[in-house]
Amino acid sequence: MILFDLGLAVLVLGVAAWTIAAREMFSAVVGYVAYGLLLAIVWVRLYAPDVALTEAAIGSGVTGVLLVVASKRLSLLPQADAPPGRGLKRAAAALSVLVAGVLAAAVLTLPDPAPSLAPEADRELAATGLGNAVTAVLIAYRSFDTMLEKVVLVLAVVGVWSVAPDRFWGGRPAPLGPPRPDAALVFLARVLAPIGIVIGVQMFWVGADEPGGAFQGGAILAAMAMIVMMARLTEPPRIDSGRLRLALIAGPAVFLVVGLAGPLMAGSFFAYPAGFAKPLILFIEGFMVLSIAVTLPLLVAGPPSRKGEE
Amino acid sequence: MNDVLLTAAGIILMTVAAGLVRVLDGPREVDRMMAVQLLGTGGIAALLLAASATEVAGVENVALGLALLSSFASVAFVTASPGTAKRARAGER
Amino acid sequence: MSVLLGLFSLVAIGAGVFFFVAGTLALLRFPDSLSRLHALTKADNLGLGLVVLGLLPRAGSPLAALKLIVLWAIVQLSSATVAQLIGGALRRQDAAE
Numbered sequence: 457m458i459l460f461d462l463g464l465a466v467l468v469l470g471v472a473a474w475t476i477a478a479r480e481m482f483s484a485v486v487g488y489v490a491y492g493l494l495l496a497i498v499w500v501r502l503y504a505p506d507v508a509l510t511e512a513a514i515g516s517g518v519t520g521v522l523l524v525v526a527s528k529r530l531s532l533l534p535q536a537d538a539p540p541g542r543g544l545k546r547a548a549a550a551l552s553v554l555v556a557g558v559l560a561a562a563v564l565t566l567p568d569p570a571p572s573l574a575p576e577a578d579r580e581l582a583a584t585g586l587g588n589a590v591t592a593v594l595i596a597y598r599s600f601d602t603m604l605e606k607v608v609l610v611l612a613v614v615g616v617w618s619v620a621p622d623r624f625w626g627g628r629p630a631p632l633g634p635p636r637p638d639a640a641l642v643f644l645a646r647v648l649a650p651i652g653i654v655i656g657v658q659m660f661w662v663g664a665d666e667p668g669g670a671f672q673g674g675a676i677l678a679a680m681a682m683i684v685m686m687a688r689l690t691e692p693p694r695i696d697s698g699r700l701r702l703a704l705i706a707g708p709a710v711f712l713v714v715g716l717a718g719p720l721m722a723g724s725f726f727a728y729p730a731g732f733a734k735p736l737i738l739f740i741e742g743f744m745v746l747s748i749a750v751t752l753p754l755l756v757a758g759p760p761s762r763k764g765e766e
Numbered sequence: 767m768n769d770v771l772l773t774a775a776g777i778i779l780m781t782v783a784a785g786l787v788r789v790l791d792g793p794r795e796v797d798r799m800m801a802v803q804l805l806g807t808g809g810i811a812a813l814l815l816a817a818s819a820t821e822v823a824g825v826e827n828v829a830l831g832l833a834l835l836s837s838f839a840s841v842a843f844v845t846a847s848p849g850t851a852k853r854a855r856a857g858e859r
Numbered sequence: 860m861s862v863l864l865g866l867f868s869l870v871a872i873g874a875g876v877f878f879f880v881a882g883t884l885a886l887l888r889f890p891d892s893l894s895r896l897h898a899l900t901k902a903d904n905l906g907l908g909l910v911v912l913g914l915l916p917r918a919g920s921p922l923a924a925l926k927l928i929v930l931w932a933i934v935q936l937s938s939a940t941v942a943q944l945i946g947g948a949l950r951r952q953d954a955a956e
Binding site: 767770771774778781782784796797799800801804807810811814815830834837840841 | 869
Binding site: 457459460463464467471474482483486487489490493494496497500503505506508509512513516517520521524525528529632633634637638641644648651652655659662666667668672676679682683686 | 834843
């Protein structure tokens with residue numbers, strides 16, 4: 457087993473180095489997708505299936521598509537061929553080395569055994585009614601952080617939209633697929649999307665007790681929305697749609713409302729009433745799944761670039 | 767038996783990882799994409815074997831997630847290749 | 860019976876490993892992209908299919924076995940589509956050149 461782990465570690469580092477050294481944008485993107493796949497296997501080896509699921513769903517379903525589409529769109533720009541200047545490269549390298557160095561220092565100076573809150577998290581698990589400690593940490597123990605992370609996702613969409621030219625404001629993002637998609641792709645989208653929706657919802661639902669959860673489920677649903685758009689069975693929505701914006705903020709908004717009701721129900725901000733925690737957690741998570749499933753495809757689709765018919 | 771399964775998982779993973787040389791070499795973008803596709807399938811097989819050998823809960827769900835999404839990067843690659851994107855822009859102006 | 864099933868698992872998984880090795884070798888050694896695509900689909904379909912087949916007797920419950928089969932069917936569907944799409948893209952590229 458140690459041989460397997462060593463091989464895996466060498467492989468991950470090798471692919472990472474190759475991704476940095478690649479001269480063409482597209483090769484780097486492909487290397488990064490491979491890196492994500494390997495990372496998912498690393499997380500499994502570290503007994504963190506929840507993280508592995510997230511990496512698998514985000515890495516191959518969302519960022520893979522995002523980067524491939526971005527590199528293809530960038531390569532259409534005339535100035536894309538010009539490599540970044542030496543100054544920019546050096547600045548990027550310095551920043552990366554700094555971040556990696558601080559992280560390495562933090563890991564290397566950990567006392568042995570490393571401090572852990574895992575026993576405490578496990579001990580209080582019964583109070584939440586959940587079986588999966590990871591979900592308990594995310595939605596109960598540090599719920600405020602999780603809520604803010606979802607706000608960050610909404611801000612990311614606002615950031616993407618903010619680069620839209622004024623004349624297209626309120627319109628649709630560019631289509632994700634070709635004008636006349638291959639019949640095989642249309643077939644794949646028609647068959648895969650319903651299966652994926654079932655699996656996505658199931659991953660959210662079992663997340664209470666087993667590896668899985670709102671983010672993993674939402675990411676898979678988002679990927680299904682993307683394949684339907686890539687096959688041109690549906691178009692990216694107009695960004696001024698009221699329902700779209702409601703779905704976008706539903707997760708953090710419901711989370712915040714429940715958190716604000718905490719002082720009345722349970723005596724403290726973001727506290728859940730005893731015995732009623734699990735239904736409340738699933739209620740919040742349901743809306744979070746919706747928001748995540750809407751947010752990620754919008755990030756991939758990009759800013760609106762056409763007026764779009766009504 | 768479990769050792770055999772883990773060894774098989776290791777061989778498959780290391781083999782398809784060797785295929786990543788195609789990502790280095792290309793020569794065409796398609797070849798790079800195919801190497802990643804193979805890595806995805808090999809990763810799924812390795813995960814299933816490891817899941818059966820070690821019985822860590824949820825590993826087969828990771829494999830299921832990967833299976834569902836393994837084709838996405840390749841699909842994006844084909845649907846967003848510059849030729850089609852150019853045609854899309856020309857057609858929809 | 861269980862010895863036979865164990866043997867069956869070993870043979871199927873061994874064959875699966877073989878197809879992964881063969882597919883990778885072909886991906887590395889075959890001269891052009893279309894032949895490499897042909898090799899890739901073999902590893903995708905047969906390699907994973909045989910591994911799944913070998914793991915079926917070891918599945919804890921009928922539902923777990925069904926999950927394995929569904930997983931393989933999903934990979935079949937998407938890898939066949941990807942092969943089709945990549946083949947089409949190759950043909951268009953070659954026609955353009």
